[in-house]
Amino acid sequence: MTAWWAGIEPASIVVRCGGAEHTVGWEQGALVAGDHGDLEDERALAALAGERCACLELLDAWHRHVTDLRALQLAARDISDPIRSSAWVSSPGARGGYIPVAAWEVRGLPLPSEPRTGRFPVYPRSWDDSEAELIALLGLGGDIGERLIATVAAHWTERLRTDPAGAAGARPRLRAALHGRLLATLRGWLGEPGLSLTLELVGEDEPRSLSRVAGRVRARLPFAWLSEIWTRDLELAGDRFCLAANAGHGGGWELRSVARDLGAPERIAFGLDAAA
Amino acid sequence: MPPFDAELYLRRLGEHTVLGVTDEQPGFSSGLNDAATALVAVEVITLDRARAVLADYAAAEAARDANGRFLMARLSAREPAITPMPPAVPRIVALGDELAVAGWSVRLRYVALDAERTEISAIYTSHAGTGRANRRLGRAGVPGPLRSPVVGDDRGTTSTLDFQGGGSDDRWEGMLTADQPLAIETAWIELFDRRIELVDVPVEAEIEIEPLESIDLAHRHLWRRVALGGRHFTQNALGPATAALIASGSLAADDPAIELAQRVSERVPGAFPHRGTSGSVRNAPEPWRSLLKRAGRGDGPDGLVVVGAVTTKFDGHFAAVYCLESGASGFSVEAAVSPPDVERHPGNLDLEDRSLVWWARDDRGNRYLGQWSGSHRHDEAIKTGTLGFSPALDPLARRLDVLPTGLTARAVISFPLRWNGHAA
Numbered sequence: 001m002t003a004w005w006a007g008i009e010p011a012s013i014v015v016r017c018g019g020a021e022h023t024v025g026w027e028q029g030a031l032v033a034g035d036h037g038d039l040e041d042e043r044a045l046a047a048l049a050g051e052r053c054a055c056l057e058l059l060d061a062w063h064r065h066v067t068d069l070r071a072l073q074l075a076a077r078d079i080s081d082p083i084r085s086s087a088w089v090s091s092p093g094a095r096g097g098y099i100p101v102a103a104w105e106v107r108g109l110p111l112p113s114e115p116r117t118g119r120f121p122v123y124p125r126s127w128d129d130s131e132a133e134l135i136a137l138l139g140l141g142g143d144i145g146e147r148l149i150a151t152v153a154a155h156w157t158e159r160l161r162t163d164p165a166g167a168a169g170a171r172p173r174l175r176a177a178l179h180g181r182l183l184a185t186l187r188g189w190l191g192e193p194g195l196s197l198t199l200e201l202v203g204e205d206e207p208r209s210l211s212r213v214a215g216r217v218r219a220r221l222p223f224a225w226l227s228e229i230w231t232r233d234l235e236l237a238g239d240r241f242c243l244a245a246n247a248g249h250g251g252g253w254e255l256r257s258v259a260r261d262l263g264a265p266e267r268i269a270f271g272l273d274a275a276a
Numbered sequence: 277m278p279p280f281d282a283e284l285y286l287r288r289l290g291e292h293t294v295l296g297v298t299d300e301q302p303g304f305s306s307g308l309n310d311a312a313t314a315l316v317a318v319e320v321i322t323l324d325r326a327r328a329v330l331a332d333y334a335a336a337e338a339a340r341d342a343n344g345r346f347l348m349a350r351l352s353a354r355e356p357a358i359t360p361m362p363p364a365v366p367r368i369v370a371l372g373d374e375l376a377v378a379g380w381s382v383r384l385r386y387v388a389l390d391a392e393r394t395e396i397s398a399i400y401t402s403h404a405g406t407g408r409a410n411r412r413l414g415r416a417g418v419p420g421p422l423r424s425p426v427v428g429d430d431r432g433t434t435s436t437l438d439f440q441g442g443g444s445d446d447r448w449e450g451m452l453t454a455d456q457p458l459a460i461e462t463a464w465i466e467l468f469d470r471r472i473e474l475v476d477v478p479v480e481a482e483i484e485i486e487p488l489e490s491i492d493l494a495h496r497h498l499w500r501r502v503a504l505g506g507r508h509f510t511q512n513a514l515g516p517a518t519a520a521l522i523a524s525g526s527l528a529a530d531d532p533a534i535e536l537a538q539r540v541s542e543r544v545p546g547a548f549p550h551r552g553t554s555g556s557v558r559n560a561p562e563p564w565r566s567l568l569k570r571a572g573r574g575d576g577p578d579g580l581v582v583v584g585a586v587t588t589k590f591d592g593h594f595a596a597v598y599c600l601e602s603g604a605s606g607f608s609v610e611a612a613v614s615p616p617d618v619e620r621h622p623g624n625l626d627l628e629d630r631s632l633v634w635w636a637r638d639d640r641g642n643r644y645l646g647q648w649s650g651s652h653r654h655d656e657a658i659k660t661g662t663l664g665f666s667p668a669l670d671p672l673a674r675r676l677d678v679l680p681t682g683l684t685a686r687a688v689i690s691f692p693l694r695w696n697g698h699a700a
Binding site: 081 | 288
């Protein structure tokens with residue numbers, strides 16, 4: 001089976017850590033603080049010195065949310081739907097009170113200011129620290145937020161595969177997460193802002209399809225489509241909607257896809273081999 | 277067909293809202309909120325589950341917008357239950373005095389006194405009469421001498437009043453609130469260099485609690501939505517609620533009540549926005565038929581009735597009616613309710629559908645419907661404010677019942693219309 005991170009480009013951001021600029025990067029499914037050695041040693045050293053290590057704190061924050069279902073509700077549905085956490089974080093007075101200052105100062109992301117008083121009322125806090133942290137992570141830039149979504153989607157794909165009963169309570173949220181992203185993709189691709197979509201959630205190994213019935217677009221897809229296709233940016237390959245993807249030779253993909261007429265699916269090669 | 281999944285229905289609606297498929301603005305005037313409220317009302321989703329969905333999508337919207345406009349929905353979605361408290365009934369004395377102050381005519385309507393507050397209802401009218409209708413709230417445009425006058429009582433207490441209200445350049449209407457309360461039993465007050473005697477009139481209100489006839493949950497919700505007023509800035513105020521009720525199987529798609537309720541909602545006098553409709557409402561059930569038959573009349577009597585009545589607990593609420601003031605086009609009732617009703621403002625959310633519907637009926641068979649038009653003071657457990665009723669009171673009516681109506685029971689606060697004061 002293809003690893004869930006195969007085909008997803010590495011990503012990185014620059015973090016101000018201990019007065020220096022460090023790089024925190026994502027590659028092959030893991031977030032790594034490249035400028036630090038053994039993380040536990042670094043953690044102990046920082047604790048002994050009474051200092052904070054921004055890279056470590058960012059990694060800790062990341063690990064707190066790698067299975068966080070809320071990420072699928074909060075994150076972007078497509079490229080036209082950006083998370084504006086920088087604006088959000090920088091206006092705590094209007095946003096609902098004090099927002100915790102993230103220890104990891106990321107270049108380009110303004111730090112929160114103190115709550116405003118006076119003209120703008122300071123309401124009781126309506127956010128918990130965990131939610132604020134998650135929104136900040138999703139808006140980090142450098143594609144790190146997108147990689148967090150890929151990680152969360154992969155986790156829940158695996159949960160559905162290995163523990164479907166345990167994941168049953170999450171199914172409405174998972175299905176809605178798939179519905180929203182699928183709808184965003186299809187609306188743009190077909191040029192139909194008012195497109196009506198019926199999504200039938202099927203098992204990973206069941207037949208997949210995309211068709212039009214009485215004006216409505218009808219999709220039969222598994223939640224795994226998000227991890228397998230959407231997080232790899234394969235949903236629209238060669239102006240065709242991709243139903244399924246398998247790793248091909250030379251880093252390319254073998255796709256099962258449909259054209260704009262939503263006719264019968266065809267297999268196409270996409271990627272390096274196809275280009276060659 | 278798979279069984280209806282209410283959470284999934286709401287989450288799909290949330291996705292559509294995030295993507296801008298609908299013209300709704302979540303947390304602002306959201307169809308998602310209305311659909312959730314409808315599904316809670318017909319008991320196909322729990323309150324906690326619906327609240328979790330709304331909180332998720334309010335957060336999703338907030339992460340996309342820096343204006344803070346989703347904050348209120350967010351807070352409402354997490355609002356804890358409020359234990360109902362009986363409102364206090366202040367001593368209320370009708371005034372009716374008209375004074376001339378600094379080129380303005382000051383009409384004092386009534387004074388309310390209790391241990392914690394002294395409030396005087398007043399209308400200021402300019403003698404100059406600029407005619408400019410520059411409506412605003414607060415007191416910025418109120419002339420200086422009228423903004424913070426000093427009031428005194430027969431015990432030697434003096435207090436500065438603060439005007440809060442709304443109006444235009446030549447007419448202001450609102451409440452003067454004392455910075456410290458006067459003596460409740462004072463025989464007079466002094467204001468604007470005038471001594472005003474306080475003459476109590478015996479209160480003759482009768483109060484009963486009545487159970488409501490049972491009605492299926494979907495129809496009850498539909499008609500309550502009509503009574504509580506349409507959503508702002510939408511063409512089809514009932515659309516998201518009825519769509520959710522139909523999708524859940526609680527209402528048949530061809531149920532004639534759907535179209536009738538929509539037509540009635542467009543005809544309700546005083547409703548915002550009032551659009552009017554060409555459709556017939558002859559088949560409207562009572563009390564709607566009796567409400568609509570006097571719509572548009574401008575023959576209401578002028579005057580004030582002191583009531584001063586508070587109910588026992590009914591349907592999880594206490595309600596109080598302090599006084600009624602009538603004018604040509606409608607009448608207003610100073611009232612209180614606990615737990616507070618949720619006003620139909622953008623961003624407000626009444627997921628439990630707990631607000632009372634304020635009906636009234638007179639002894640001539642007419643019906644009236646009230647909507648909150650503002651609160652006088654903030655109290656977490658008790659809302660005190662003004663209900664604007666429409667249509668105009670029948671000038672031949674001699675008795676009125678105010679009917680704060682919950683889901684299963686209503687109070688009947690009945691009193692004779694013995695007028696104090698004079699023309700508004």
